[in-house]
Amino acid sequence: MNLLTVTNLEKSYKKIKAVKGITFHVKQGEVLGLLGPNGAGKSTTISMIATLLKPDAGEVIYNGTDIVKNPKAIQENLGYVPQEIALYPMLSGKENLMFWGRAYGLKGNTLKKRIEEVSEIIGIADRLKDKVKTYSGGMKRRLNIGVALLHNPELIIMDEPTVGIDPQSRNHILDTVLKLNKQGMTVIYTSHYMEEVEFLCSRICIMDQGEIIAEGSKEELIKQIDGARDLKLRLENYDDTLLAKIEAHPSVVSIEKSDGDIIAKIKQDTQIIKDIVDMINEHGASIMSMDVEEPNLEAVFLQLTGRMLRD
Amino acid sequence: MLNLIIKDFKNIFYDIKSLAFILIMPIALMSILGMALQGVFSDTMSSDVFSVQIGVVKDYDYADEVAKVEDTVVNTWNAGEYFSDEIINDFNPETSFFNDFLEDSVGEMVSYTVMTNEEADAALKADEIQAYVVLPKNFVFNSYVNFMAVEDVRYLSEIKIVSSSNPSNDFASGMVNEMITPYFATINNFVSINRVVNQATLDYSIPAGAFDGLREEMMSNTEQRYEVPKENIPGSKTISSFQYYAVGIMAMFILYSASIGARAMYDETKEHTFQRLEVAGAKFSKMSVSNFFRVMLIVMVQSGIMITYSSVMLKVDWGSIQNLLIVLLLSSFAVAGVGTFIATLTVNFNNPRIGSVFEFAVVQMMALLGGSFIPVEVLPEGFQKLSFLSLNASVLGGYLNGMYDRPLIEMLEYTNYMIIFGLAFIVLSLVAMKFRRRESLS
Ligand SMILES: Nc1ncnc2c1ncn2[C@@H]1O[C@H](COP(=O)(O)OP(=O)(O)OP(=O)(O)O)[C@@H](O)[C@H]1O
Ligand SMILES: [Mg+2]
Numbered sequence A: 001m002n003l004l005t006v007t008n009l010e011k012s013y014k015k016i017k018a019v020k021g022i023t024f025h026v027k028q029g030e031v032l033g034l035l036g037p038n039g040a041g042k043s044t045t046i047s048m049i050a051t052l053l054k055p056d057a058g059e060v061i062y063n064g065t066d067i068v069k070n071p072k073a074i075q076e077n078l079g080y081v082p083q084e085i086a087l088y089p090m091l092s093g094k095e096n097l098m099f100w101g102r103a104y105g106l107k108g109n110t111l112k113k114r115i116e117e118v119s120e121i122i123g124i125a126d127r128l129k130d131k132v133k134t135y136s137g138g139m140k141r142r143l144n145i146g147v148a149l150l151h152n153p154e155l156i157i158m159d160e161p162t163v164g165i166d167p168q169s170r171n172h173i174l175d176t177v178l179k180l181n182k183q184g185m186t187v188i189y190t191s192h193y194m195e196e197v198e199f200l201c202s203r204i205c206i207m208d209q210g211e212i213i214a215e216g217s218k219e220e221l222i223k224q225i226d227g228a229r230d231l232k233l234r235l236e237n238y239d240d241t242l243l244a245k246i247e248a249h250p251s252v253v254s255i256e257k258s259d260g261d262i263i264a265k266i267k268q269d270t271q272i273i274k275d276i277v278d279m280i281n282e283h284g285a286s287i288m289s290m291d292v293e294e295p296n297l298e299a300v301f302l303q304l305t306g307r308m309l310r311d
Numbered sequence B: 001m002l003n004l005i006i007k008d009f010k011n012i013f014y015d016i017k018s019l020a021f022i023l024i025m026p027i028a029l030m031s032i033l034g035m036a037l038q039g040v041f042s043d044t045m046s047s048d049v050f051s052v053q054i055g056v057v058k059d060y061d062y063a064d065e066v067a068k069v070e071d072t073v074v075n076t077w078n079a080g081e082y083f084s085d086e087i088i089n090d091f092n093p094e095t096s097f098f099n100d101f102l103e104d105s106v107g108e109m110v111s112y113t114v115m116t117n118e119e120a121d122a123a124l125k126a127d128e129i130q131a132y133v134v135l136p137k138n139f140v141f142n143s144y145v146n147f148m149a150v151e152d153v154r155y156l157s158e159i160k161i162v163s164s165s166n167p168s169n170d171f172a173s174g175m176v177n178e179m180i181t182p183y184f185a186t187i188n189n190f191v192s193i194n195r196v197v198n199q200a201t202l203d204y205s206i207p208a209g210a211f212d213g214l215r216e217e218m219m220s221n222t223e224q225r226y227e228v229p230k231e232n233i234p235g236s237k238t239i240s241s242f243q244y245y246a247v248g249i250m251a252m253f254i255l256y257s258a259s260i261g262a263r264a265m266y267d268e269t270k271e272h273t274f275q276r277l278e279v280a281g282a283k284f285s286k287m288s289v290s291n292f293f294r295v296m297l298i299v300m301v302q303s304g305i306m307i308t309y310s311s312v313m314l315k316v317d318w319g320s321i322q323n324l325l326i327v328l329l330l331s332s333f334a335v336a337g338v339g340t341f342i343a344t345l346t347v348n349f350n351n352p353r354i355g356s357v358f359e360f361a362v363v364q365m366m367a368l369l370g371g372s373f374i375p376v377e378v379l380p381e382g383f384q385k386l387s388f389l390s391l392n393a394s395v396l397g398g399y400l401n402g403m404y405d406r407p408l409i410e411m412l413e414y415t416n417y418m419i420i421f422g423l424a425f426i427v428l429s430l431v432a433m434k435f436r437r438r439e440s441l442s
Helices: A042-049 A093-103 A108-122 A137-149 A167-182 A194-200 A218-224 A240-248 A272-283 A297-305 B002-014 B016-038 B062-076 B085-090 B093-105 B117-125 B139-148 B167-203 B212-219 B241-256 B258-270 B273-279 B284-313 B321-349 B353-369 B381-389 B391-403 B408-434
Strands: A002-012 A017-027 A031-035 A057-062 A078-081 A155-159 A186-191 A203-208 A211-216 A229-236 A252-258 A261-266 A286-293 B052-058 B110-115 B131-135 B160-163
Touching (some): A017 A057, A017 A203, A017 A211, A042 A155, A108 A137, A167 A194, A211 A218, A240 A261, B117 B160, B131 B167, B258 B284, B258 B321, B353 B381, B353 B391, B391 B408
Antiparallel strands (some): A203 A211, A229 A261, A229 A286, B131 B160
């Protein structure tokens, strides 16, 4: 079932068209990734879903209700983790949790219990009494997430929740997201780290310059870019006629030498490795090492845009 | 709702800097007033509690600038007869700042050392001083020109205060800010008065020298008293000019607090907590109500401090308690109303400068028209006609009513004004909120 449907969504700032008519949906219980480089329009898209910005055009339907007309329909069920740390640095961790819990209508014992649970989940229980401004970057990030979990939302949107933190906090956050998802929470996860998105998301939308340029599971996306695997070879006793022969194979896209290594870009083809090994043997060369690099989303992005996700 | 209010208050009370602003500023202001009008002023505070070391950097050459003044007066204005060593001595801005202000007025709290820029930086790093003040180039020149000129007014706005970044010095450096800033704000106000008086003298052909007594009193340290010319009600008390200015300055100062809430709200949009609250379903209007109470409370606290301080330390007699409390409450209400409006505009236009414009233009204008500097009766007629625009007139009138021991009923005109003023701005805010577009806040 679709929890959220976004149709032809558009948004311009004064000069820039930040989101150019995108369409996608989020299924109940999944982790949807929004992957894209800086300025792709991820935050703008998310802000519209979170009712913070009014779209110029298009609609956002949450559980059958148009949230542009009726923001309340999503607000109570949404946990929103902004890209920036949106906390009160002068207040303690606990005071922040109390404040935001109340802002979501929690009270009394329920609130107390949720604060305990959430601080356990995000692992800051021992620092609750300290002012947030004394927290490390990673702890602030975790509290930033914790605040969005208090009211047990049905859907949580995280906008680059791991920017600028240590690997430990980052792993903690990624594990938390998976745990929450297992408990039934639907997640929209935004990032420009492809590893995170590959690790977490069952489905991924790749965004660039205000558009969704590809969508699907990791495997589906990779399948879309035929010929993106790298076959790395190190050979002895060979010459260029061998390379020319390999390049002529219909499943080889290109071949090039880079200091001693030979890198062949090959398409998905069960026969290809065997064919190449045969050619090498026929030629009388010997294989010192051989390695197939599995394609990743970076390669997908490169293929689609000619640029790297991050520079 | 209560949740928001509690959060706003916590934010004030946990933040040493804003607390310093709220608590020290009124005291500093009153002590400056004491200095300006009453001369020496001592034993006001135990020095151990707040003792701050500051540096003062003179970015100017005194002799050069005095020479430049002479040149300007003699050659540019062709008014050599007004230039004399006596004037230079009487209005010496260095004496005023160092002796009258730093030593006599706040000397209990601050000790200073004159140093060079490099020395100051080094001392700050070494934690020997908590802040330093840079008196800019042309400080002396501009000061003299201001005292003498009619139109050629130069505001002393570039006073730089450099504070220590060490958080344990937050309070001390906050305090320095809150003492130095009002000093120069007051000086600037005196400049405004001076200009108005000069201008009025020209425009209305008032005999030269008519305001000299007043001017002198405000600008120098004379013990002289100026009787407020308002006494025609038989049996009522007379009050000293000092009492009058205590109220006048207070009526002006509380207006400065109107923009505190706007600034805090703007900070929330910058910190993204505002946006997060919106996502949580909290309406802008709800946040504004909380902001309203924040401003109102601040103004009440500040007025309370100024009233207490001035009555204990400066022996100002505020009259009947009832009268006092009513005006305190209603003036806070009115200021909170205008504060809400400023906050709404600030958020609507995503522009923190709206608060500053208010402080520098509107507050000064209202203070002038409302009689905070000189009694409305003494203002040029054109200005008197405009005084209905000013909240100060009512606040002042309200407090004076008590000081003159007049019956409460005579205050109605002022209380009504304050209520209507507050309500009008609340309505304006509500209207303005409707026009806010969810364009972009980041
Ligand atoms: N408030 C704003 N005013 C004007 N332009 C904006 C504003 N916010 C974003 N933009 C522009 O809109 C485009 C999309 O920005 P957005 O923040 O949505 O990208 P993003 O994918 O979230 O990027 P990042 O990874 O840097 O967070 C960018 O070109 C950005 O410069
Ligand atoms: Mg972003």
